[in-house]
Amino acid sequence: MKSGAELGHEGSRQREHISLAEAIEILCGEVFPHLRRRVVKTPCRSAQGRVLAEDVLARRNVPHYQASAVDGYALSAARTKGASVSAPVEIDDTSCLWVNTGNPVPEEFDSVLMVEDASLLPNGSLRVYKSLSLGANVRPVGEDVMRGQIIGKRGERVTPMSAALFLAAGVLDLPLSEPPVVTMIPTGDEIETPEKMEDVPVPGRVAETNSTMVAGFLREWGVSCTICPIVADDRVRLEEAVLDAVKRSDIVLVGAGTAKGERDHAEAALASLGKILFKGLRMKPGRPAIFGMVQDTPILCLPGFPMSSAVVVWSILYPLIRWFLFGLSPEGDLLREALRAVSEPMKLLMPHSSPQGIAEWLRVKGVELDGTRYAVPLPSGSSVMWAMAEADGFTLLHPEQFELPKGISVSVLLTKDISWKTRILFQGSNDPALEHILPLLRDRGGDMVIRSVGSLGGLAALRRGEGHVGACHLLDPETGEYNTPFIQRLQEGVWKRVLIYWRMQGILVPRSNPKGIFSVEDFSRETVRIANRQPGAGTRVLLDALLKERGVSPENVQGYGVVCTTHLDAASRVASGSADAALGIKAAADAFGLDFLPLAEEPYELIIPGKYLSHPGIEILLACLQNSEWKHRVELLGGYRWPA
Amino acid sequence: MKSGAELGHEGSRQREHISLAEAIEILCGEVFPHLRRRVVKTPCRSAQGRVLAEDVLARRNVPHYQASAVDGYALSAARTKGASVSAPVEIDDTSCLWVNTGNPVPEEFDSVLMVEDASLLPNGSLRVYKSLSLGANVRPVGEDVMRGQIIGKRGERVTPMSAALFLAAGVLDLPLSEPPVVTMIPTGDEIETPEKMEDVPVPGRVAETNSTMVAGFLREWGVSCTICPIVADDRVRLEEAVLDAVKRSDIVLVGAGTAKGERDHAEAALASLGKILFKGLRMKPGRPAIFGMVQDTPILCLPGFPMSSAVVVWSILYPLIRWFLFGLSPEGDLLREALRAVSEPMKLLMPHSSPQGIAEWLRVKGVELDGTRYAVPLPSGSSVMWAMAEADGFTLLHPEQFELPKGISVSVLLTKDISWKTRILFQGSNDPALEHILPLLRDRGGDMVIRSVGSLGGLAALRRGEGHVGACHLLDPETGEYNTPFIQRLQEGVWKRVLIYWRMQGILVPRSNPKGIFSVEDFSRETVRIANRQPGAGTRVLLDALLKERGVSPENVQGYGVVCTTHLDAASRVASGSADAALGIKAAADAFGLDFLPLAEEPYELIIPGKYLSHPGIEILLACLQNSEWKHRVELLGGYRWPA
DSSP states (O other): OOOHHHHHHHHTTTOEEEOHHHHHHHIIIIIGGGOOOOEEEEEGGGOTTOBBSSOEEOSSOBSSSOEESSSEEEEOGGGGTTOOSSSOEEEOGGGOEEEOTTOBOOTTOOEEEEGGGEEEOTTSOEEEOSOOOTTTTEEOTTSSBOTTOEEEOTTOBOOHHHHHHHHHTTOOEEEEEOOOOEEEEEBOSSEEOGGGSOSSOOTTOEEOOHHHHHHHHHHHTTOOEEEOOOBOSOHHHHHHHHHHHHHTOSEEEEEOOSOOGGGOOHHHHHHHHSEEEEEEESEESOTTOEEEEETTEEEEEEOSSHHHHHHHIIIIIHHHHHHHHHOOOSOSOHHHHHTTOEEEEEEESSOEEOOTTSEEEEEEEEEEETTEEEEEEOOOOTTOHHHHHHOSEEEEEOTTOOEEOTTOEEEEEEOSOOOTTTEEEEEEOOOHHHHTTHHHHHHTTOEEEEEEOOHHHHHHHHHTTOOSBEEEOOEETTTTEESHHHHHHHOOSOEEEEEEEEEEEEEEEOTTOTTOOOSGGGGGSTTOOEEEEOTTOHHHHHHHHHHHHTTOOGGGSTTTTOEESSHHHHHHHHHHTSOSEEEEEHHHHHHTTOEEEEEEEEEEEEEEEGGGTTOHHHHHHHHHTTOHHHHHHHHHHSSEEOOO | OOOHHHHHHHHTTTOEEEOHHHHHHHIIIIIGGGOOOOEEEEEGGGOTTOBBSSOEEOSSOBSSSOEESSSEEEEOGGGGTTOOSSSOEEEOGGGOEEEOTTOBOOTTOOEEEEGGGEEEOTTSOEEEOSOOOTTTTEEOTTSSBOTTOEEEOTTOBOOHHHHHHHHHTTOOEEEEEOOOOEEEEEBOSSEEOGGGSOSSOOTTOEEOOHHHHHHHHHHHTTOOEEEOOOBOSOHHHHHHHHHHHHHTOSEEEEEOOSOOGGGOOHHHHHHHHSEEEEEEESEESOTTOEEEEETTEEEEEEOSSHHHHHHHIIIIIHHHHHHHHHOOOSOSOHHHHHHTOEEEEEEESSOEEOOTTSEEEEEEEEEEETTEEEEEEOOOOTTOHHHHHHOSEEEEEOTTOOEEOTTOEEEEEEOSOOOTTTEEEEEEOOOHHHHTTHHHHHHTTOEEEEEEOOHHHHHHHHHTTOOSBEEEOOEETTTTEESHHHHHHHOOSOEEEEEEEEEEEEEEEOTTOTTOOOSGGGGGSTTOOEEEEOTTOHHHHHHHHHHHHTTOOGGGSTTTTOEESSHHHHHHHHHHTSOSEEEEEHHHHHHTTOEEEEEEEEEEEEEEEGGGTTOHHHHHHHHHTTOHHHHHHHHHHSSEEOOO
């Protein structure tokens, strides 16, 4: 039989791109045995949320004396024998004593008569209307807690209630698990502390935000994290930083920059200082994790992309932390624990293709449609921070799940509370003004998930029953009519139309229009690159109609295939110079300080299937459309006109 | 129409013993309009868990420059036209640039070719094997977040992920709801700061633990609480303390002592300083709450008993706190929010009688029996701190629910994680040694809920399918045989019997046996009061058999009706002098330093229905019975003998 160390050494070559389960096995077999847990005596009052390292035994009885449970007269039950309302018994004032609730019952008495079962006579003696059994209305010593009783079990967290119980039982200090000392070393030439970033940062410079996120997760687990100054992409400096951190830490995290490539020194540093236990996880995102030990201290190298970093923290760092806190091997639903989430089964609202053999993380929003709870996947990609922050929860798809049909059940780790009954799903045309209504909805207990799938995409989604509300601005080139022909063709049952406003559509070009673009005909010039919208977007429908009208073939338009899903996205590309022109609304041009050449004023209509008109979330939405705060915000965006 | 103030004044007489819903209505109508929320700018890094008071808008695009999404060569997509593995295209070194992931893509280029789709030639030029579309592998400016985009909505809590997002988008300070300033004034002549209590406290003296608990709940909600020194039961001092607290607080809590009666000054003080809005809630426990306003500051007087105090905090204080944090009217499942609980439907394992017209709180443990989740109510009574701390969750029974049959579904607010698959329910004979096995079970991922219902009660429960394991020591007086006759009569299917140990039963008397009690015959003396056990307890069965054998009628035994549910309870009563003798095991006598007169050595057997033998929790229990740590603990208790 081989020792763990031998196996570790021998196995290290094969330990690339391992599964999460294999990684956990390595933790159990080769890491935990080298670690030490510490117990620290801590005043009960500062122990909330911390973990008991040992059982807590009561140091005194609660109550520690025979106490009255009521307001009344302490006396001997034998003296009340036979007493009743019709045949009261009299007791002289030396044989009873007034007691309040909680007062001690003197030894010479054994029971307490409630005040309403007696009357005090002028001579001071008591008229008793009730016969008592021995011990009536007396809380015996130790009724609540007996001295020596186990009142806290090791591995339990201290709650407000248990803290009060411990204090009542005379336990002032608690034996707690000392949280591990965690140090994080951010690395990378391109990253910079956010507070030190310029207002308009140099291209290539990235704010170092992973350490804030990781420290935040650790804090949720009751562990604090020291964040080191950023270390440049230099192997010697990294090794120095790791060795220094190892001296004063139980766990060291090395945070990669978002850039990788030729500058990745973590692996080399780790191999030279200690040993690598595994490298690469069969997980997406989260693949580029490296784990090793230096002088019996676990070193976890985190990927640079935020979502990658987060999932490695949840799946590898948490089991380590948990071992230090609870001394428990990784069992049960660790990810749920790590995320402090509620596990909720939901159905996928749309099909999803996942790479085979690799566990994939989805970020999802939850919506309830006709009583069924659906998970709506948010944009994936390890670098999308907005989607991470916006997600209601996360799903880890099994490596063997690769073609997930619509409607399949997935288990979502919900990290946020959802107002299921008032939240609605919007699928339709993108409009920046719509986002501004969300805070108002939320103030009123409502909520809306917005999917910008284009005007046609929205109508199709409504037809499939996949949304509470859509929105469109669709020009029918043949009739020149907006929306009606499309709605008539697609509607199921009755769809309510609500004209919110007219929006000015036009051509977005850089300020002063350097390339002299004045119509869509100019899009076919060799030197002009446009940014387009996705198929089905009303704006693309408009572009296609205009191109056709002018006899321009899309094939001759450079950038026709560059797809943006929002007006602001398209405007941003023009602003940053990656496109020379795009179709979009005036609000988007204004937001980016672009020049705007008006083309058409389009009606932007909300579409609501009749059955959802009485949905509480739709009612809140319709009310908010009349809200003056929102209307004011919309007017500031520019290019909107309210219907008469 | 009357003003709120007038209504308040007029209605104040009727506002006694109101429902929770009425109390919330009063908060909305007469309290919230007088309060002020404050917004405080706080560095993003210290904002975790806090609540956004305003929407957060991105101050810059993320990424703020055109960035490479891969490691490779930045170039112009047009230059790769037609390239493939079989027909590569060559590009000179001035027309491309090596970029790492995250590096800026210079303006003159529009796409990035992945490193694996090219090879570098000796002359420095690039051989390209793939034709790129415009913008390939380039993250456009603002791909993740657009400047001006709403990236945090008012009312949301700051998470580790949103904090990172805000920093990335250039938002260093956040507009947060300032938590209300809460001050608690504990009152009562009989209460004392726990740290100041003597090791053996004076009878009548009670540790002031409610403020610790209340401050703990507030802390869970992100609110800190100043605890004032204890104020004696003196109206003038209380008024001074309240006025002082009002000056520097948004909310003032007055904590009653556990004693009430003639010394209750809170109501008078409140009426004289301001006005009382309601007094008394139709809730059990929690009835004696008083709520008022002094100089536009809400004053909540909490009941003295811990559970009473807790439920008033959850149901009245939390909506107030929530208003300060979120500015939201009380809607939705506030109690679930207050308890930070998961709502879980469970069936009641036993019938429960609840007072009609009053909402009752139950403290419950959860167990799963054959796939169904059951709630097992713990001892009620507002003063039982152990049950509060031990509970997995809480249920608020509707005022109209009064006779709840077994099996009825209740909604439990679960505050703890339960290992449903490995937790077992023990119903049977009480034994202090059994409690000591719990930490071992938990170390191994198991858990056990112990209900001491007596030997017979346990067998009956197993027969009804209401437990995974029981335990008994039942003497059949006719045959002199233990357990077998009872098991044969009651068992359903096959029950496995596991003899754990022999226990010495005897008579417990105070040290030196002052009343000279030597056999159960002495129990019939006029001067002797015993403490008995509940019907069905093996120890009571033994007592009855012995009394019968000696010809003593229970009617002649004082205290025969005094029921204790555990050996330690009975021993405690003898130790405290409220009983002169009791039957019990030697371990209980030893625990309280009592004299012990042996009567019989009894077999203590675990009983396990056959179908549960393979239950993971039972397997863990059976393994732990062999554990030397536990065996050692049992031996220290005294009076146990292991079977041969």
